[in-house]
Amino acid sequence: MPHPVELHSLTKTYGERTVVDRVSFHVGQGEIVGFLGPNGAGKTTTLRMIAGYLAPTSGQVTVAGQDVVSSPATSASAIGYAPERPALYDSFDVLGYLRFVARAKRVHRADTASQIDRVVAACRLEAVAQSEVYKLSKGYRQRLGLAQALLGHPEVLLLDEPTSGLDPGQISETREVIRSFGRDHSVLLSTHILPEVTLLCDRIAILHHGRLLAIDSPSGLGAAVGRANRVELQVAPNGPPDLKDRLLDVGGVVRVDIDDRQVPCSVSCAVDSSGNVEAAIARAVSRDWELLALRRHDPSLEDVFLHYVESAA
Amino acid sequence: MNGVLAVYGKEIKLYFRSPIAYFILAVFLLGTGYFFSYNLFVSGLATMRETFQNMGLLAVILLPAVSMRLFATEYSAGTYELLATLPLAPWEVVVGKYLGALTMLGLMALGTMLDLVPLYLFGAPETTTIISGYLGFLLLGSACLAIGQLCSSLTRNQIVAALVTVSILLGFWFVGHLQSFQTVQFLRELFLNISFAWHFGEFIEGLARFESLALFVLFSAGALILNVCALEWRR
Numbered sequence: 001m002p003h004p005v006e007l008h009s010l011t012k013t014y015g016e017r018t019v020v021d022r023v024s025f026h027v028g029q030g031e032i033v034g035f036l037g038p039n040g041a042g043k044t045t046t047l048r049m050i051a052g053y054l055a056p057t058s059g060q061v062t063v064a065g066q067d068v069v070s071s072p073a074t075s076a077s078a079i080g081y082a083p084e085r086p087a088l089y090d091s092f093d094v095l096g097y098l099r100f101v102a103r104a105k106r107v108h109r110a111d112t113a114s115q116i117d118r119v120v121a122a123c124r125l126e127a128v129a130q131s132e133v134y135k136l137s138k139g140y141r142q143r144l145g146l147a148q149a150l151l152g153h154p155e156v157l158l159l160d161e162p163t164s165g166l167d168p169g170q171i172s173e174t175r176e177v178i179r180s181f182g183r184d185h186s187v188l189l190s191t192h193i194l195p196e197v198t199l200l201c202d203r204i205a206i207l208h209h210g211r212l213l214a215i216d217s218p219s220g221l222g223a224a225v226g227r228a229n230r231v232e233l234q235v236a237p238n239g240p241p242d243l244k245d246r247l248l249d250v251g252g253v254v255r256v257d258i259d260d261r262q263v264p265c266s267v268s269c270a271v272d273s274s275g276n277v278e279a280a281i282a283r284a285v286s287r288d289w290e291l292l293a294l295r296r297h298d299p300s301l302e303d304v305f306l307h308y309v310e311s312a313a
Numbered sequence: 314m315n316g317v318l319a320v321y322g323k324e325i326k327l328y329f330r331s332p333i334a335y336f337i338l339a340v341f342l343l344g345t346g347y348f349f350s351y352n353l354f355v356s357g358l359a360t361m362r363e364t365f366q367n368m369g370l371l372a373v374i375l376l377p378a379v380s381m382r383l384f385a386t387e388y389s390a391g392t393y394e395l396l397a398t399l400p401l402a403p404w405e406v407v408v409g410k411y412l413g414a415l416t417m418l419g420l421m422a423l424g425t426m427l428d429l430v431p432l433y434l435f436g437a438p439e440t441t442t443i444i445s446g447y448l449g450f451l452l453l454g455s456a457c458l459a460i461g462q463l464c465s466s467l468t469r470n471q472i473v474a475a476l477v478t479v480s481i482l483l484g485f486w487f488v489g490h491l492q493s494f495q496t497v498q499f500l501r502e503l504f505l506n507i508s509f510a511w512h513f514g515e516f517i518e519g520l521a522r523f524e525s526l527a528l529f530v531l532f533s534a535g536a537l538i539l540n541v542c543a544l545e546w547r548r
Contacts, residue, residue, distance in 0.1 A: 053397045076398060
């Protein structure tokens with residue numbers, strides 16, 4: 001059975017410039033995948049190709065088993081897409097705008113009112129339901145953009161920076177909407193906000209210069225960059241001077257930095273993630289030095305992201 | 314067809330929620346009303362012939378203001394991204410928008426029918442000539458709107474769309490005048506046969522000829538097909 005979203009070697013070029021370079025991954029049923037990458041990484045272009053707004057130069061995208069290029073209308077029926085800049089008609093009122101989108105999505109006339117009520121409630125738009133769109137604040141505009149994407153019970157939700165410009169309360173509410181939608185549907189969201197992907201996403205795709213550098217669960221990504229793990233020590237400077245050599249002799253320790261300008265001195269060991277290296281370090285140090293503290297420092301998502309981006313650079 | 318109707322409904326709302334539709338209708342009806350009154354009371358001509366001629370030229374100048382926003386504003390406002398990602402085929406978007414613009418054209422024609430009241434009250438106009446004139450006006454307007462919509466689909470700037478459309482339409486309106494400068498028979502016939510003014514003039518005279526009808530239909534259909542291609546090409 002095909003996954004709700006599948007990308008096969010997706011590529012987009014503009015002249016000589018390759019914006020998306022042979023990107024392949026899938027989004028499973030009921031899965032939330034976060035798209036992480038610096039500005040210009042190709043996140044929006046990839047989302048636009050999945051949504052059918054742009055045609056790929058090469059490669060293939062299927063949504064709900066339908067090729068986006070050869071069956072655009074069928075695949076579009078399975079997608080709810082909220083662009084980064086909400087695509088709203090300013091002279092419409094909120095309900096009129098949602099009615100237009102519902103009609104264009106072929107929502108049955110008898111279901112239109114109930115579906116609109118549902119998305120208005122889910123996106124907390126009740127207070128502005130009768131207002132004209134041009135009068136809405138940025139936060140409400142963003143939420144109306146999300147509401148139109150939710151209409152028609154799409155199988156796949158594509159969200160480009162869904163919380164950009166929202167205040168903390170609105171961000172929390174929007175995340176809750178995405179989380180509840182993601183229980184039964186597939187969500188692909190792009191964001192710059194690292195905690196957002198940690199809070200929301202089952203898997204994270206890291207994109208840089210149009211190339212997919214990694215895709216895995218947050219813990220999987222952390223493990224994959226295990227070489228960046230560190231063990232921090234506090235050691236009293238009362239032993240022999242060959243602390244660095246002794247630590248480098250410990251299996252799994254790949255680098256040692258000692259700051260002995262202060263008392264106690266701080267030692268940072270870059271370690272291979274395999275095995276319980278902390279115990280071996282503790283044994284090696286305790287023999288001739290007084291070990292005051294030892295702490296494993298696991299990589300944060302920021303470390304993971306920077307590791308991949310810097311490695312690619 | 315649902316997609317066409319959804320886009321059509323949106324277009325009608327957009328026209329009448331902005332002042333531009335009312336402004337264009339007002340200018341058109343004031344202009345045609347002025348020429349009709351002048352012909353009736355000053356020149357003593359109790360026919361629609363001269364009024365139709367003025368309606369044609371006013372349409373060529375004013376209809377680009379109707380068509381200029383059709384795609385250009387969607388691009389500049391970012392709303393085309395929504396249209397292109399909804400389950401709507403490009404032809405449904407093109408036809409829906411075109412029908413919206415044709416509704417404006419129909420309202421313009423409908424407004425001028427007030428002029429017929431005094432004509433029928435105080436004169437004996439030829440009904441078939443009047444029907445032919447209105448048919449010609451609607452066909453001319455349809456071609457103008459299709460060309461304008463195509464121009465609008467090629468730019469983000471609606472002023473550019475309007476200026477390019479007016480230039481093209483005036484070119485097709487006046488191209489018939491070039492035939493008198495030509496000695497080559499083929500060019501003389503070509504300039505005459507693609508002249509909007511000449512074909513529209515035939516309708517005003519009560520000659521609803523197939524060639525004239527076909528020319529306007531071909532221009533409309535050709536521009537709409539190119540419009541669909543332009544949207545496909547944008548992807």
